[in-house]
Amino acid sequence: xxxxxxxxxxxxLISIIYSAVVFxxxxxxxxxxxxxxxxxxxxxxxxxxxxYSSLEFVADLHCDALLWSRDLTVKNSIGHVDFPRMQEANMxxxxxTIVTKSxxxxxxxxxxxxxxxxxxxxxxxxxxxVSNWFSLMERAIYQSQKLxxxxxxxxxxxxxxxxxxxxxxxxxxxxxxxxxIGGFLGIEGGHCLxxxxxxxxRLYQEGVRMFAPTHFFDTKLxxxxxxxxxxxxxxxxxxxxxxxxxxxxxxxxxxxxxxLIDDVLKQTQSPLLISHTGVKGTLDNNxxxxxxxxxxxxxxxxxxxxxxxDGAVTKPLTKGIVEAMKHIKSIxxxxxxxxxxxxxxxxxxxxxxxxxxxxxxxxxNQGFEEAEIRAIMGENxxxxxxxxxx
Numbered sequence: 202x203x204x205x206x207x208x209x210x211x212x213x214l215i216s217i218i219y220s221a222v223v224f225x226x227x228x229x230x231x232x233x234x235x236x237x238x239x240x241x242x243x244x245x246x247x248x249x250x251x252x253y254s255s256l257e258f259v260a261d262l263h264c265d266a267l268l269w270s271r272d273l274t275v276k277n278s279i280g281h282v283d284f285p286r287m288q289e290a291n292m293x294x295x296x297x298t299i300v301t302k303s304x305x306x307x308x309x310x311x312x313x314x315x316x317x318x319x320x321x322x323x324x325x326x327x328x329x330x331v332s333n334w335f336s337l338m339e340r341a342i343y344q345s346q347k348l349x350x351x352x353x354x355x356x357x358x359x360x361x362x363x364x365x366x367x368x369x370x371x372x373x374x375x376x377x378x379x380x381x382i383g384g385f386l387g388i389e390g391g392h393c394l395x396x397x398x399x400x401x402x403r404l405y406q407e408g409v410r411m412f413a414p415t416h417f418f419d420t421k422l423x424x425x426x427x428x429x430x431x432x433x434x435x436x437x438x439x440x441x442x443x444x445x446x447x448x449x450x451x452x453x454x455x456x457x458x459x460x461l462i463d464d465v466l467k468q469t470q471s472p473l474l475i476s477h478t479g480v481k482g483t484l485d486n487n488x489x490x491x492x493x494x495x496x497x498x499x500x501x502x503x504x505x506x507x508x509x510x511d512g513a514v515t516k517p518l519t520k521g522i523v524e525a526m527k528h529i530k531s532i533x534x535x536x537x538x539x540x541x542x543x544x545x546x547x548x549x550x551x552x553x554x555x556x557x558x559x560x561x562x563x564x565x566n567q568g569f570e571e572a573e574i575r576a577i578m579g580e581n582x583x584x585x586x587x588x589x590x591x
Contacts, residue, residue, distance in 0.1 A: 219328075222326060223326060223327065223328045226326050227269070227270045227323070227326050227327045228270070228271070228279065230323070230326070231269045231270070231271060231279055231280055232279045232280075234547040234548075235269075235279065235280045235281055235544075235545050235546075235547065235548070236549040236550075237281065237549070237550055237551065237552055237553050237556075238517075238518060238549065238550070238551045238552070239551065239552060239556070241552070241553060241555050241556060242555075243552055243555065243556040243558065243559055245558040245559055245561075245562050246562055248562075248565065249558055249559075249561045249562035249565055250558050252561055252565070252571060252574065253291070253557065253558040253561045253578075254291070256291065256561075256575060256578050256579065257293075257375075257376070257575075257579075257580075258293045258294070258372070258375075258578075258579040258580055258582075258583045259290065259291055259292050259293050259294075259557065259578050259579040260292075260293055260294040260295070260539070260540065260578075260579035260582035260583065261292070261294075261295050261296065261506075261539075261540040261541070261542050261544070261554075262296045262474070262476040262477060262504070262506035262539055262540060262541045262542075262582065263296055263298050263387075263455070263476040263477035263506055263508070263541045263542060263543050263544070263546070264281070264282050264295050264296060264297055264298060264542065264543075264544040264545055264546070265297075265298055265299075265300050265389070265543070265544070265545045265546040265547075266280065266281070266282045266283070266297060266544065266545040267297050267298075267299060267344040267347055267348060268299075268300050268320070268323070268344070268545065269327075269545060270327045271283070272351075273351050274351055274354045274355045276289075280544075280545050280553070281542070281544035281545050281550060281553040281554060282295065282544045282545055282553070282554050284351070284355055284358070284359055284382060286553060286554050286555050287382045287554055288358070288379075288380050288382055289554075289555050290554045290555045290557050291379055292382055292554060292557075293371065293372075293375055293382065293383060293579060293583075294362065294368075294371065294382075294383045294384065294385065294579070294582065294583070294586075295382070295383070295384045295554075296384070296385055296386075296387050296411060296476060297344075297348050297384045297385070297386055297387070298386075298387040298388070298389045298411070298413075298476065298546075299340075299341050299344045299345065299386065299387065299388050299389060299393070299409070300320060300389050300390070300416070300546070301320060301337040301338075301340040301341050301344075301388075301389075301390065301392065301393040302314070302318050302320050302321075302337055302390065302392055302393075302416070302418075303318065303319040303320045303416075303417070303547075304316035304317065304318060304319070304417065304418055305317040305318070305319055307417040307418070307427065308417075308427065309426075309427050309486055309487045309488045309512060310427065310487055311427065311428075311429060312417045312418045312425070312427045312428060312429075313418060313428075313429060314392065314418035314419060314420070314428075320340065321334060324340065329343060330343065336395070337392055337393040337395055338393050338394065338395050338397075338400050338403070340393065341388060341393040341404060341407075341409075342403070342404075342407055345386055345404070345407035345408055345409060346407065348361060348384060348386060348408075349361060349407075349408065352384075357381075358378075358380050358381055358382065359381075359382055359383065359384065360374070360381065360382070360383040360384075361383070361384060361385065361386070361408055362383050362384065362385040362410070362586070362590070363385070363408050363410060363590075364590050364591055365586075365587060365590045365591060367383075367590075368383075368583075368586050368587060368590060369587075371383040372583070385408075385410050385411065385586075386407070386408050386409045386410060386411070387409065387410070387411030387412065387413070387451075387453060387476065388404060388409055388411070388412045388413060389413050389416050389453075389455070389456075390413060390414075390415055390416030390417075390420060390456070391412065391413070391414045391415065391420045391421070391422040391438070391441060392416070392418075392420045392421070394421070394422075394441070396421050396437065398437070398440055398441060398444055401441060401444055401445070401448070401450075402444075402448070405448050405450060409450070410449075410450055410451060410590065411450065411451040411452075411453050411474070411476065412441075412445060412450050412451070412452065412453060413452075413453035413454065413455050413456060413457070413476065414434075414438055414441065414442075414452075414454075414457060414461065414465075415428070415456050415457050415458070415461065416456050417456060419432065420438075421435060421437050421438070422434065422435060422437055422438030422441055423435050423438040423457070423458070423461040423464070424457075424458035424460060424461050425456050425457065425458055425461075426456055426457060426458045426459070426487045426488060427456065427487055427488070428458065430458075431458045431459075431460065432458060432460055432461070433458065433460035433461050433463065433464040434461055434464040434465065434468070438461075438464075439464075439468060442465060442468055442469055443468075445471075446469055446471055449589070449590070449591040451471075451474055451589060452465060452469065452471060452473050452474065453473075453474050453475070453476045454473055454474070454475050455475050455476045455477050455478055455506075455541075456488075459491065459494070462494055466497055466501065471589070472501050472502040472503045472504075472585065472588070472589055473498055473501055473503040474503055474504045474505075474506070474585070475490060475498065475503070475504070475505045475506060475541070476506045476541050477506050477507075477508040477513070477541035477542065477543045477546075478490050478505060478506065478507065478508055478513060478541060479507065479508055479512070479513030479514050479525055480492075480495060480505075480507075480525050480528050480529060482495075482525075482528040482529075482532070483514065483515055483521065483524050483525045483528050484512075484513070484514060484515050484521075484525075486512065488512055488513060489513065490505065492532055495529055495532060495533050495537075496532060496533050498533075498537060499529075499533035499534060499536070499537040502537075502585075502588075503537060503585075504537055504538075504539045504581060504582065504585050505529060505537050505538060505539065505541075506539045506540060506541020506542075507522055507525045507526055507529070507538065507539070507540065507541050508522075508541050508542065508543045508548075509522055509540075509541075509542040509543060509544070509548070509550040509551060510543050510546075510548040510549065510550055511548075511549065513525070513543070517551070518550065518551040519551045519552070519559055519560060519563050520563060520567075522551075522560060522563070523560070523563045523564055523566075523567045523569075524567070526538050526564070526569075526577060527567055527568075527569075530569075530573075535569075535573045535576050535577065535581075536576065536581060537581070538576070538577045538581060539577065539579075539581050539582050539585075540557075540560075540577070540578065540579075540582075542554075557578070560578075561574055561578065564577065
């Protein structure tokens with residue numbers, strides 16, 4: 202009688218258990234963390250629907266869908282964004298932002314980057330390459346390449362925008378076929394550079410065109426609005442901003458400390474962008490943008506993407522989103538306002554991407570004119586990108 206090969210049996214059992222975990226747990230996390238207040242189909246007035254349907258360019262500045270394992274080329278019943286739902290929503294351009302680290306217990310007030318990293322766990326549970334488990338840069342590269350592969354899998358109906366010509370192509374094709382959609386890549390937090398400025402060039406080569414120095418914690422580039430130091434740009438951070446200007450990358454100051462925002466405004470003449478935020482004028486907390494910075498960003502010909510989540514805006518969320526936009530309009534005009542949903546960013550939002558007509562309805566209810574609504578829903582982003590992409 203042959204002896205049992207216990208090590209082999211144990212290894213087999215571990216493999217079976219791990220496979221089961223990979224199959225079940227990530228989807229549960231996704232479903233639990235990326236919620237909507239209400240589910241589609243959404244009811245909207247005839248007036249709002251007619252206006253929404255006539256929009257030529259709908260754009261959003263922040264979505265973390267690449268963090269999750271769901272297939273974005275098929276319509277999902279969980280999460281906020283995928284390509285078919287973008288088509289259903291007549292979306293033109295979505296920023297796909299890359300998250301590489303998320304410390305346990307992160308909060309708006311004081312977050313340490315030394316805490317246990319939830320994204321490490323998520324990479325393990327999703328069976329992503331082992332290199333992703335140990336390298337923030339490899340996670341960024343992986344997510345960048347994932348979007349490129351998804352674009353290939355979606356045939357000719359998804360365009361990755363890396364330059365002005367790509368955007369012009371998207372605009373032209375969408376006029377011929379409204380099923381054509383596009384996306385561009387951004388980075389949420391300069392910690393993924395791992396202290397090496399040459400990694401910025403690697404990300405640029407992978408198609409990244411928007412970059413935020415900080416996320417929820419302080420980095421080697423500077424202070425987060427939610428970090429320990431609340432400091433400004435470091436020497437390394439300053440060097441990164443210089444290199445971004447040379448490459449023509451868009452600087453995203455979401456999550457940046459007020460001091461860091463001041464330092465970047467002093468250093469560069471490039472139009473700046475806040476991809477997802479609220480405003481202190483309607484909800485005063487560390488997360489949100491001051492009136493002074495709103496005015497400076499607007500004078501800089503930049504953009505402010507208003508977030509859809511609790512903490513950025515007041516409740517009820519749809520009304521709160523528009524109230525924040527109304528405040529920005531009152532002090533800086535409409536030309537700087539954009540959508541900055543934070544879809545699929547472990548956030549509860551009022552509706553998924555197919556519910557954007559509800560936002561048009563609320564904009565109408567709060568007195569915004571048709572031309573202003575067109576600007577907010579995407580024309581401002583289109584003009585910004587046409588001006589600033591190379």
